[in-house]
Each structure stands twice: as structure tokens, then as C-alpha cells.
Amino acid sequence: MSTAAVLVVAGCAPSTTETDDAPTADQGSESTSSEAPAAGGGSVDVGIIYSETGPLAAYGKQYKEGLEAGIDYATDGTGEVNGTTIELTFRDDAGSPETAVSAAKDLIGQDFKVLGGTVSSGIAVAMAEQAQQNEVLYISGPAAADVITGVNEFTFRSGRQSLQDVATAGAMLEDQSGTVVVLAQDNAFGQGNLAAVEAVLGAEGAEVASVLVPEDATEFTGFARQVVDAEPDLIFVAWAGATAGNMWQSLDQQDVFDVAPVVTGLADSATFAAYGPIGEKISFLSHYFPGAPDTEVNDALVEHVSGAGGTPDLFTPDGFVAGQMIVQAITEGGDDVNAMIEALEGWEFEGPKGTTTIRESDHALIQPMYTAQLVQDGDAWTPELIETVPADQVAPPETSGR
Template sequence: MLSAAFAAGIAYGGNAGAAPDLKIALIAGKTGILESYARETETGFMMGLEYLTGGKMEINGRKIKVIVKDDQGKPDLGRTLLAEAYDDKVDIAVGTTSSGSALAMLPVAREYRKVLVVEPAVADEITGARWNRYVFRTARNSMQDALAAASTLKSGSVAFLAQDYAFGRDAVKAGKEALAATGSKAKVVHEEYAPVAATDFTAPTQRLFDALKDKPQPRILAIAWAGPNPMNKIADMKPERFGIALAPGGNLLPVMKTWKAYAGTEGTIYYYYGFPRNKMNDWLVAEHMKRFKAPPDMFTAGGMSAAGAVFAALQKVPSADSEQLVAAMEGMSFESPKGTLSFRREDHQALQPMYHFRIRKEQKNEWDLLELVREIPAAELPLPVRNKR
């Protein structure tokens, strides 16, 4: 039997009289290194439902009840909590933060024949080799990140620094494949993997510098990192001595605030609050600033995207019947802070734009961090189908 701490959830919503509540499980890694991602996902999900329901928190007259569970980033616990949620007759589930935990949850969705919307885990296997028909992903995957980054690099030499776990290795694998897929002539010359919670990057960074310093220009050190980013520590080792430029992936706003000294550095990102122009994002930015005195971050937007998918699906299928939901969601379009997204029929991956950014030289306020170089449309990201359906 699960302990009370594991089993307890946070419930939002109430009794709708004769109409039964629509029950949604939101599983997130609220404890551990990815806690901030989980917190943002929950905030975005609840704000998304608020926006889409006009504050009523109901769909087709049925009240929405969201049950939040903390899997602590542990695959075994994620699997257990999802099974518990399905046993408790939730209509649909959303989660989770860690790719390892998300992968462990996929067979549970198949066993129970219940829909799982994956957000924000990015491992390619989720909509690839480990996928099943009950799995839909609103989050981007590693290959979408990689294709966006590769689209900005046409030649030269690349080395990667990543965390030594599913996300990091997936990101580097995708990065190499993306360079080939986009026709880039850039060559990958080295890969370094550091512990997830590493704080000393001296040795791996020196190896990266040694591998890059005599290779053709431009020389790019690409960083794929979840959580506190090592960019500042690497920059302190002066890569410019060897003609090496850093290429950070997008990160949380508090992390990117520390990058001001690297104005002009370019990278690619899944979401930055100032880039999309649409009603949903305008509302999210204004309301988030009002409530939290800061703009929404990338995982807040991801949570809101998941809410958009859940809302659209349950509108189409008022009964929340699983098989009808699967049929309705294949190819379905839904609102998100990035605009209208669509689930690809073949693998249920949400196709979406990405953004090429430059760190601002002149920042008007503490959150005026990035300028948009270009929105990269989904149509320019040749995302392969890998689930062998």
C-alpha cells in the first residue's frame, strides 16, 4: 500500500450536482532537481483551464477536478501513481517532468487503455520506440530542439556538453541526427557527459576546448542541460581564446537572467514569453505578471498547452470514453501560448514552431532578456516518425 505522502493528491474543483466531475490527474516531479519545472507546469495547466473555461472550470456542464500527484522524478513512483489515478477512474492523465518517469508510465496507459498526455518530458522514445496509441505529447521532443538548433548552423565544428541521463544523451543523439537532416555541413567533433547534479565543469570543459580549438570555424560548444545551467562557469574559462562560441539551449528565465554578460550570443528555445503573438499568450503574460510579478516561463507555457489539448479533447468527447478520445485526438488541433498546435496522426507528437534568439545587449528591465531572430515554423523542422506504428 502506498504511504499517505505518496498517495495524497491536491484536488481542484468541486461537486457539479447530478453531472459527475471530469477527473484529470496531473503527475509532476515536484520534489527533486526538476521541482521548478513541475511547479511551472502545474501553474500553467491550471491557468490554461481557467482561460479556456472562462473561469468556470467546467466543460459541457461538468466540473473539472484536477488531482496533482508528486512522482519525485522516480520512475517506479510515477508508474504507481498513474496506475492509482486510473484505478480512481480519472478520465485523462497528464505528466510528467522527468523523461525516465514518463517512459515508465507509458505501459500503464496501454494496460489501462486510458489517455496519457505527456508534458513536459522530452525523450524521443516517448513518441518513438516506446510509444503506444494512448500516448499524446504536447511537449516538444529532443529532436525538435535539435532540428531548431541545427537550422541555425550550416558549417563548422560542434561539440556537445550534456547531462549523463536520458535527457542529455537523447539531446546529443538528436543533435547529431538533426545536423544531417537539415543538410548542415558542420561536423561533430566531441561529446561530453557530466553527472546530472555536477557543479565542477573544469575537466570536461578542457576536453571540449582541446577537441574544438584546431577545428574549422565556426567552433560551437552546444550545451544541453536541464536545471542550473553551466554556461557561466564555462564562459569563465574563456572559450573565446580558442575561437569557440557557446550555444545554449533555452532555459528558465532566472537562469537566462545570469547570461547578460554574453549579449549577442545566439541559441534556440521552445518558448519565450515575448515571442508568440496571440490572444492566449497575451492573457497568460498579463495574468502571470499580475499574479506572480514575473512573466511566464517555458514550462508554464507547456502546462497551458497540455490544458489546451485536454480541453479540446473533452469538448469533442463529453463522455471522456478513452477509445473515442484517441480517435478525436489523432490529428486534433488545440490552442496553446505558441499558437495553434496539432497532434500528428502517426505518433501523436504535437507539431510546433521553435524560436531562434539572441541575448539582448540593451535590456529594458530584468526580464527583457532575449530578442527574436526568427520564428522557425514547424514545417521547417523535418521531424521523423519513429514509432513503427
């Protein structure tokens, strides 16, 4: 499987911080979407294991709101498939693979045949292993690690993957044989992103160079000068943590933005204001923001989530698509896992982002991506669409892991 260790490609806004103090999940708690199945129709149980608490709780909330909207949309507001109620049981993974696996084993022990959820790649990998061992359907959420694609026949994904992010960045490179400089921290995250750029853009003929910065660095002027001296045609930034603000300021002070387009991932809306005026100088690759797609399905997503008091954001469509996939699997496969898998493989449908296809060979989710810029709107900063990149142009290479 190509670049199996690649991590999420994302630029981090200056205010981003991380915490390891994830609360412990209550293993005995659960909530369901309804108390009883439709009269005479029975019910089908679906377990959703996601971050209700923990460091990724904000992303988990987006996913859950999207999931509920997607099921509502795909069932015309009934929550039923052929008179059978889809009964959701939610469990909190608290950002912990061990907690998630414990919850999965409990639900599987109760004869759940369908599991979904998680925004964490580490959790998704552990869940995929459980799905294969117990032969249940697992639909991963926003987790972006490429290893999830093709990991086994029982695992699907409802969001994009890192290689699609990198391919979107490549759409901004006018000369495919030009020089791409990756500016990243010298850790697993940065090295993984460098590997993705080499695998995708390098394969297209680009010359890939790197400026890897020690993780404990606090002064970035010299590294910014190295980027300028490399005379790049595109600069790809992969950064995480509290030093992001200083890093971006150093790039601005050294006139890096005048040298070549600077590309990074557009995160969720909570990060937009933190860039300040520098945000207008960055070219963002984007998985989703509410104003990007011009589709009836996205209109339905926005209407449902907003009407329920939520705010559509980066990972809302991943939940929505998971809802569509769950309904499709049950509609065509009933409670037969093999039939559910067959119903999803090769399925082409209209998702929030447009025409979306589950690739039969490895279950990659082929979908459009976006490029964007941040613009000031009064006191706020909002994303503005530059281009929609067609799904086939950002499709990841096929894997052969399963």
C-alpha cells in the same frame, strides 16, 4: 523509432546544480480543483502527476500554473465542458518514476480515464507504459525525450521534443553542408545530444564532428582549442552541471565566439543572469519565453498566470496546451478513451505559440520554435527574440513505434 534514447537538449547556465535528494511524496495526499461537480452535470476526473517537490519542482510549478490557465481559457472560465465539471486531482511524483507509477495505479484504480503531467522524461516513459497497460489517456508534460513520441496510441505530449530543439539549431546554419561541432560532456546526456545532431543536421547534409569532454574535467582550455581547430560553421553546446561556468569562460578566453555561432538551449529565467556578459555572445534556441509569441492565446496565458501571482516561464505553455488538450478530449470524447484519442489525433488548434498540430501518425506536437539572445536590461538579463522558426521547419521525423 529514430533516436529513441535522445535526452533533453539544453545548455546549462553557470549556476545550475543537480540533486538526488528528492523528498518522498505523501502517497495519500491529493488536492482537487473543486469540491463538487456542476449541479446536474456530474464531473470528469483528471489526474495530474507532476513534480510538486524534488529537483524539478520549479519546472513542475510552471507546468501546473500553465495547466490551470489552459483549462480556464479553453472553458471560458467555467472549468466545465457541456455542464460537466473538470475535476483535477494533483499528485506529487517528487521526481521519482516509482512514486509516479504508484500514484498512477491508485488513480486508475479509482477509475480515472485521463492522466497528465511530469517534467521528467524517465517518469513520462513509465507513465506511458501504465497508460497502455490500463488503456487510459495520458498527456505528458514538458518531458522532451523523443522516445515519448509514438510510444503507444494512448500517449500524447503537450510540449516540444529534443529533435525539435536540434532542428531549431539547424535553422542557424546558413550552409546545410557546413561543419557542426558538438561540444558536450562524454556521458549519456552529451552522447544523446550528439546522436540527435547527427540524426537531424547530418541528415540535411551537415558534417558533424564532436568534442566530448570527460565528465570529471575541470580545465577546458584544450577542449576549446579543439573546437577552434575544427573550423566549424556552427558550434552546438550541450552541457549540464556545476562546471558550465568554467566551460563558458574557456570558450570566451579562446575566442571561440569569433569562429562561428555558438548555439545552446535557453533554459528558464532563473538561469539568465548566471551567464553574465557571455550571454550576449551565445545564440540560443528556445522553446518558449513570454515575449516570444505574438498571439492572443499567449496574451491570455500571461494575463492568467500573472494575475494568479505566478510568472510565465519556459514550461508554462506545456501546461497550458495540456489544459487545451484535456478540454478537447472531453468535449469530443466524453469519458470514452478511444473517442478521446480520436478527438486529439490530427487536431489543429491555436496554442500560446501559434498554430499547433497533433500529428495523427505518432502524436508529435508540431509547433513553432524560436531563436533568441540575452540582452542586458539594467541589472537584469532578458531574452530578445531573433526569429520565429515555422512549425513545419522543425517538425521531427515521423516515428513508427506504435
